[in-house]
Amino acid sequence: MKEKLREEIEPVVVSMLETAGDEGPLPEFVIEVPRQKEHGDFSCNVAMLLARRLGRKPREIAAELKDRLGNLGGLVSDLEIAGPGFLNIRLEEAGWQALLHDMIAAGSEYGRSTRPLGVPASVMSAGGAGKKPKVQVEFVSANPTGPLSTGHGRQGILGDCIARLLEATGWDVTREYYFNDGGRQMRVLGESVKARYLEGLGLASPPPPEALADPEKNWVDEHGGLPVVFPRDGYQGDYIREIADDLRAREGDALVDEPGEGRFRDEAQRIIFEDITRTLARIGIEFDVYYNERSLYDEGKLDETLEDLRKAGLIFDAEGAVWFKATDRGLDRDRVVIKSTGEPTYLMPDIAYHREKFRRGFDLVIDVQGADHIEQFPFVREATAVLGVDPERIELVLHQFVTITSGGERVKQSTRKATFVTIDELVDDVGVDVFRFFMIERKPDGHLDFDLDLAKEKNWRKNPAYYIQYAHARTHGIERKAREAGIEMPEAHSFDAGRLDLDEEIELVKKLAAFPEVVAHAAQSREPHHVAYYLREVAGLWNPYLQDATRHRVISEDAELTAARLGLALAVRSVLASGLGLLGLSAPETM
């Protein structure tokens, strides 16, 4: 609806500028729904923005606009100049009501768009204007060292929802998971498994608890007459023991001389990765590509990238290591890319990886990462910029951490001690839909306080996820009731929406009409939580509307009114189902 108004207003503004001999660009004026209902359905600030350029008073400009706009093709019932120069727009009720037919006709397409927003300028100028732009969303990207934590859960849901929103707004989306199954981390993993394996065979002793509690000091070599082989920074979770026990059951003592980074590591990696993908699938996340860091080495991408950076004069040798001269690119320090041991640091493959992303044809790359990775990003962006990547085409979505609260107390979590809550445990407790909703409800920037008590709440009035789903289920409840009474649901255009003239009905229709803007805004800002809030608002209008059966019933003796209200129910259903789908929640027909 906003777009329709904009299309009407823009030409008038252009012609006013032309008359004044101003050839500058169109001012970026806003059409918004005012906080105050008395200020109309929409409000426009263009007159105030034009005041300086035209050298006239805002209210005078608003008056001229009003004259020239007329009634905007019959949409508008009232145009009013208010305050310092706002143009307040009130639509004909019929204008709102007519939208209902469109919403129902559009069905699951309502709110979606084929015009992608925020396509980088360099893509457009390179002739990409007519094509569906390709975006890669990279998220989770956890190395296979253990089960996924709630932090990964937040990132997973966030990345997946951003992907869903981009798909719904005209992008060709690839979901990608980047991982490394080599390196020190995985070596320690293998050694941890081997230690537990030897312990199981009675050939080694587990370290005493006090040793594990503080690996910095007092680490024993022997305990209870047996050697302690568990590594100092080893992985302590129970899952390590399970993998070891499994190996022992299958192989007996045949692996005693096998090195930690052999079978032990390989088995651990395989089992943990299976576990991770199972968990992800369980919460509705499927990746298109699992990209292994190792392939960058195998294909010589690291050497090539290093060589190209060297040619650009941004590589130097010092203290036995190879450095990226980031200070030449305005960053605050230089970074090691090849250690004195000859091994690359993680920064090196990261740069090569991001360059490859663009070689693979993505127009835009979105990295979803936790707040602890913020430091890394500028180095990757600057390095790839040197290699010819437009920095505007790499985007970082950063999210803060998750804490879990129960009974007003924070549930303690420690990664090292493996006392963190896993996604699976949480989903066992609250179910997939509630899990997803709670993870996406907050804006990415802020800390997420996962209220376990509220999440476990089964009462639909209390639990926001159920509150929305129940609102959807109720549209089916109404339909079932109608069919029992021998009433068919109306077709998109087969009812008189004009019969919906109660305040709460008009308010609902207006809210439903805002859905496409909410989707567009959420997609463009990479902030899916806007959809969650919006759905809460729709449900917050629909649930009371149905509950208050004393004042209005959907199904009544008045066949025409019944049809209109059933039409409203269909429109509500369409919006709720689409919105829930964008968040990856189910839209149940009964609850």
Next chain:
RNA sequence: GCCCCGGUAGCUCAGCUGGAUAGAGCGGCUGCCUUCUAAGCAGCGGGUCGCAGGUUCGAGUCCUGCCCGGGGCGCCA
């Protein structure tokens, strides 16, 4: 010391990228009502938008400086 994020009602948080008199849910209080699936409806109270300056017609929103909380500042990933 430097960098990033947050600070809005008793609690958990929105606030559409600078608009008009500050918003929701939960909780509290008052009155009414008894369901198209599980009690609802109407109303009330509740705020120096962390603090202080600045920018302009206009600032919760932008700039600067401070305070508080979280995270980061490795030849770890």
